[in-house]
Amino acid sequence: MPEAMQEAIYAIGDIHGQLEQLQGALERIERDGGPDAQVIFLGDYTDRGANSQAVLDLLIAGQQAGKNWRFILGNHDRMFAMFMEHYPRTDDRLLVGFHWFHARIGGIETLQSYGVAVAERDRIFQVHARAMAAVPPSHLAFLRSLEPKIVAGDLLFVHAGIRPGVALCDQDVDDLVWIRDEFLHYEKPHDKLVVHGHTFIDKAKHYGNRVNLDSGAAYGHDLSAAVFEGRECWLLTEDGRKILRPEN
Numbered sequence: 315m316p317e318a319m320q321e322a323i324y325a326i327g328d329i330h331g332q333l334e335q336l337q338g339a340l341e342r343i344e345r346d347g348g349p350d351a352q353v354i355f356l357g358d359y360t361d362r363g364a365n366s367q368a369v370l371d372l373l374i375a376g377q378q379a380g381k382n383w384r385f386i387l388g389n390h391d392r393m394f395a396m397f398m399e400h401y402p403r404t405d406d407r408l409l410v411g412f413h414w415f416h417a418r419i420g421g422i423e424t425l426q427s428y429g430v431a432v433a434e435r436d437r438i439f440q441v442h443a444r445a446m447a448a449v450p451p452s453h454l455a456f457l458r459s460l461e462p463k464i465v466a467g468d469l470l471f472v473h474a475g476i477r478p479g480v481a482l483c484d485q486d487v488d489d490l491v492w493i494r495d496e497f498l499h500y501e502k503p504h505d506k507l508v509v510h511g512h513t514f515i516d517k518a519k520h521y522g523n524r525v526n527l528d529s530g531a532a533y534g535h536d537l538s539a540a541v542f543e544g545r546e547c548w549l550l551t552e553d554g555r556k557i558l559r560p561e562n
Contacts, residue, residue, distance in 0.1 A: 320543040322346075323466055324353045324550075327518070327527030327538040328388065328511040331363025331423060335537035336372065342539055342550040350382055354464055356511040357388025357473035357491070361420030362532040367427040370453050377456075387460035388473040389491040389512065394424060395457040398449060402442050407492040415441075420532070462490045468545050470506035474513070475524070478504070497524075507545050518549050522560035 324343045329336050343351050359373060360366035376383050389405065393414045396403040404413050414421035415432055422432045425441070428448040432441050463485070464471040470482065475497030477489045482505065489497075494513055503523050511528035518527050518538040525547055531537035539550045540558065548555035 320467075320546070322351065323469065323542045324351050325471060325509050325527055325540050325542065326353065326355050327529060328356060328358035328514075328531060329363075329369055329537060330358055330390070330420070330532035331360055331366035331369055331427065332531045332537060333363075333365035333368045333372070335531045336369055339537045339539040339550075342552070343541075346541060346550055346555065352382045353384070354466075354471045354509075355383065355385045356471065356509070356527060357386040357460070358390045358511060358528075358532075359385075359388070360394050360424045361390040362423055363420075364423060365427055366424040367453075370456060374452055374456050384464055385456075385460050386464065386471060386473050387462050387487075387491055390420065391457055391460055392491055393419065393421065395454070397421065397442065398445060398454055398457070402438060407488055462487045465506065468506055469509055469542055470504070471509045473511055475510050476504065476508060478502070482506075509540075509542070518558060520547060520558040520560045525558065 324347060326339050343353060355373070359369050373385065389407070393405050396405055397414050412419060425432055425445055428445070430441070430444045430448050465482065470476070473491050474489070475493045476485050477493060477496060478500040498513060501523065508524040510524060510526060513526060514528050514530045514532070515526055517529050518525070518540060525540065527538040527540055529535055529538040541548050541550060541555065547558040549558050
C-alpha cells in the first residue's frame with residue numbers, strides 16, 4: 315500500500331505588530347491549504363510594529379471563529395503580559411538597563427496601538443493605569459493562554475529554541491522563549507525537527523536540526539510562512555511553495 319500522506323501543518327514566524335504582513339501570510343496559507351488549514355503561530359505577536367492591537371484582534375477573532383490555529387508564547391508576549399499584571403513586572407532575562415519600554419524592545423509602540431501614550435517623564439504606575447484601562451480583557455486572556463511549545467509528530471514548534479541535552483518534558487520556559495547561543499550553535503540532531511523564530515535572519519532557513527522562520531517582519535522585512543508535511547518543509551511565496559532544504 316502507498317504511504318499515507320502527511321497532514322500539512324503551517325507555521326508563521328514572528329509578527330511584531332505587522333498587520334498587513336500577517337494578512338498576506340494568512341492569504342498565502344489559505345491559497346495553499348484552504349480555510350481550515352492547521353496553523354501554528356511562533357510567538358512575538360506584538361512590539362515594534364505599529365499595529366499590535368489589530369494583530370491580536372485578528373488572531374483572537376480567528377480563534378473564536380473556530381479556526382484550526384494554535385499560538386506559541388514569545389518573549390515579547392511574555393513581557394507584555396508581565397507589564398499588564400496587577401503589579402507590573404520586568405522579565406529577568408532582559409539585559410541590565412533594558413525594560414519593555416526600551417527603544418530596542420517595542421513596548422511603547424504596542425501601547426500606542428491601544429491609544430496609550432508613554433512620555434519620557436511618566437511614572438510606571440501612571441502608564442500602567444492607562445494601559446489597564448485601554449487593553450481589552452480578551453487580549454490579556456489571550457496572552458495568558460499562549461503555549462510554551464507544541465509537539466506534532468516529528469516536529470517541535472517553539473518560539474526561541476530548546477536547551478540541547480535536556481528532555482522536552484524538562485525544558486525551562488525561560489529557555490523556550492529566550493534561548494539563543496546554546497541552541498543556535500548546536501549542530502547535532504534533536505529528537506524532533508525544531509521550528510522556531512526569535513532570532514532574526516535575512517530569510518527563513520533550514521539548518522538540518524532546526525528551521526528558523528523569523529525573517530525580520532519586525533524591521534519591515536517579509537513575514538515568513540511555511541508548510542510542513544512530516545519533516546519536509548516549503549516556504550510559502552506569492553508564487554506557491556518553495557522547498558526549504560538544509561544548507562551547508
